[in-house]
Amino acid sequence: MPPSLSIESAPDWSERTDNTTAGLPSLGGRRPRRPLPLRTIALGAIGSVLLLFGSFGAGGTLIHDPILGSGPLSVLRYGHGHDVAVTVVYIGFALLVWAWVRLGRGVIAHLVNSRGVLWATAAWLGPILIAPPLFTRDVYSYLGQGLLALNGLDPYGVGPSALTGPIPENVHPTWQTTPAPYGPLFMGVAKGVILLAGQDIIASVIVMRLVLLGGLVMLICALPGLVRHLGGRLPIALWLVAASPMTVVHLVGGPHNDMLMIGLLSVGTLLMLNDKRVGGIALVSAAMAIKATAGLALPFLVWMWASRLEGPSWQRFLRAVFPAVGVFVVVFGSCTALAKVGFGWLSALSAPGMIVNYLSAPTAVGQALHSLVSLFGETNIWPFVGATRTFGSLLLVLILAWNWWLARVGGTEAVRRAAIVLCCGALLSPVVLPWYLTWGLALGCAFAWTPRALSYVVGASIALVLAYYPDGEQAMYNWPFVAVGIGAAVLGSLSLVRFDPLGLSGVFGALPRTAMTVAPPTTPAPTTELRETQAAQK
Template sequence: MPPSPPSRPDAPAEAHRARRGADAAIPNPDSAGRDQSTPHRRRLPLRTIALGTIGSLLLLAGSFGGAGVLVHDPILGSGPLSAMRYGHGRDLALAVLYTGFGVLVWAWVRLGRGVLAQLVDARGVLAATAAWILPMLITPPLFTRDVYSYLGQGLLALHGIDPYSVGPSTLTGPIPDNVHPTWQTTPAPYGPLFMGIAKGVILIAGDGMISSVIVMRLVLLCGLVMLIFALPGLVRELGGRLPVALWLVAASPMTVVHLVGGPHNDMLMIGLLALGTLLMLRGKHAGGIALVTLAMTIKATAGVALPFLVWIWAARLPGGRWERLLRAGAASVAIFVPVFAATMALAKVGFGWLPALSAPGMIVNYLSAPTGVGQAVHSLVSLFVEVDRGPFVDVGRALGSLALAGVLIWQWWQAQDGGTTAVRRAAIALLAAALLSPVVLPWYLTWGLALGCALRWTPRALSYVVGSSVALVLAYYPDGEQAMYNWPFVAVGIGAAVLAGLSLVRFDPLGLNRLRRGAADPAEFDGIGPAPRGSTKS
């Protein structure tokens, strides 16, 4: 008789082991960034990559009718395909789009299982990321219309009009026509470097809406490239695992659908932030401060990290604590001021973006914890007396701002040892800035993850990120309108989020396999599944 075939790495067994140790940290990488316990030969997760690619292609197909389509679409404006934009045709497009999102999440969770079981390495995650992002490069804006606002603000700057004093409706044409009504008269809340970038995109692509969106998406994609470039070094410094970090911030539906499919300028901000932080950890302090300053000139949020990076510099200087802090702070300011001034001069804008930072405050939804508390108290009081919602929201936001200030100060003070401690505290501060701000939008979750992904994670903590990511994407409709007050839809979204989170750490969380076969029999993970009959499992 021929000998029994040798046993192969058992993905379900690894998944069960990860589930049993759901609160145990993922093993540390070795000095080369590889897991010491990883099998020597690992295949690309081809089935999972293909599954996610199908999801992305379905998102692409459905986006032409269900996403942030143009007011006057040159492709779908007339002819038989125009049916995708109205009535049952649009309903079908939305069904295809949501199916694609579900398939993409399914693939992401499968990929995460392989990463946790150490069956998928960084190369596999990067291959999946590239395959899933590629269809997103030509979609209409997904789950947002912000890119039209970017283009409208760039058009203002190109015409010599201050985008920090007026909104896109000052001009006429296809670009202002497609800006969401909320932002038609709103000044730009973004930094001077991004205004210069938006102006450059209009110069390159002209006023063609489709070409302008694609060019903007490609420019912002540079941020993801920078983030991926920085992650191996950040992981080595912060003690995480590169496949986990890439899976969290590169292959995530939050990145694929929102940051790329949107697209959002947060992608460029977090890329500069991650690269600047890596330079700081490697002792290249001036370059690190300069890059994070550039991140702030994209979006002001990056400025939250700057005081933490000063501690990294101060910890490497001689002298007492306050002397070191003063010297590092003075040097940082000496770099910050000319870099910021240079971006303003090149973009030909002034300081008007600072008061414009309050512009998003007109958005009121309960994704922001302080705003949500204000809304909840108003709803409770309204049961007894009719009152205006505004004061409740304002008080909630004021208290939230005080709480945020307290968190930031406390985290900064705890970061005085510098090094990895300061980076970890900066990641917490960025997460707090996302959750406690007066306005929270789904992609704000990526701010803290840009640095936090390089830390050590437990599978259980990763499952919370999975659930949060799914719930946040589904908080908005594909056309960019908020879905948070459609309660049946919210219930379905929360259910999908819980299921996705549980699926990362539990095989078959609904027990369907048990009902069908009478016992759990996990399916193969890309061909690396249960050992053949008659073999001995290791």
């Protein structure tokens, strides 16, 4: 176990980690605890249960389902029954978002502490653990790629269609013949899941979800230390990345291997901040062996290593970069050897490029240019998209280089620059999928946030979840639906920082007002027991 996460320095989820009770008197050596926001937790839990029930008909269900294929629940998969299931999913999502915004109000106003956010997270995630895949079918691709590797085929050379059976047949048509774009460590994880659950596809989905959930556990355990170094507030950090609908619906409901990547990335970054250099580089290298995106953070960790050394700047850099590269080679090579796969994943990284949607800024510009030119005659979209994607990649390289140079002081500045580059990597990637927002947020959540900035995250999270239908097909070109999604995102964003953004209090009478500003923690009125204790001390 890494030293920074040992039992002796285990995360303290009491009020002290929230930096909100300094100076408060203790009662018998214990600090007073705020009550849990039970109504808000229950509201989100009801939303998660509705997501669970609706997913049986509207989620990424199986083509030949041994449970829902026949019997009374089969009605949820067809016709009006399917429409009801879709409606239930969206009602559940609305309740979950409502609860998340209410929880965020309490966190901003210092009325909800870390313990309350953790209880909410557990209550909201519980029902999702046994749900069919939500808003995606990627987990079937993971399982198909693991099955390929387990059968001695190269997942970086062929797609799941090379095999037959319940797992390959449920892979989305787009990925049937597509090689795996994931690192060797994840191929080993996928093989392990298949070995453990066999070809029982329902059990395999649940086991994969539980394995990937380990990434969220790592992230939660790393946050107290990251917040301590980076100056944020633990309840806000937890609210942003643990209780978020992006986590509940996409990372866990999906599930997606990004969850395991950001867990390793966050713990590795914490180790670097704690001057555990080899361990930090090793864990972030392992994160890159899950998904290549984590490699964007590695150059910044070298500056953090160099900042701990003495001597001229260029000497410190050289003394840091060579051992860091050595650690990376050992870790990545070991992952490749243990997974028994080759290096074909490097060429397979371009596989997702076949997806074209406007969540990617370069792709959106290419689509817009193509639409304008098409007014004067039919043209092929790929030259436009290809050119703007190339420009976006060059821009990302420039942003990476500039931020890397500014990060040469090391320490927290290097972490901040790494978070910026991870966010830019998501936005400027040729393909952007909704859960990519979590890459930079995994580190960025530990910095200080203003309420307005938090409201932007709320709006983006709502819009990105609604960019896809519950069955995993994209909804971005259903313009009436997009308009509703944007409206919901704006309403959710305003609701975090503004009381009654729709002005309903004047229509339906006075509504209970919730504290909406970042107020400093106040000392509670002394109870009888506290007054007696203070009198005795005097």
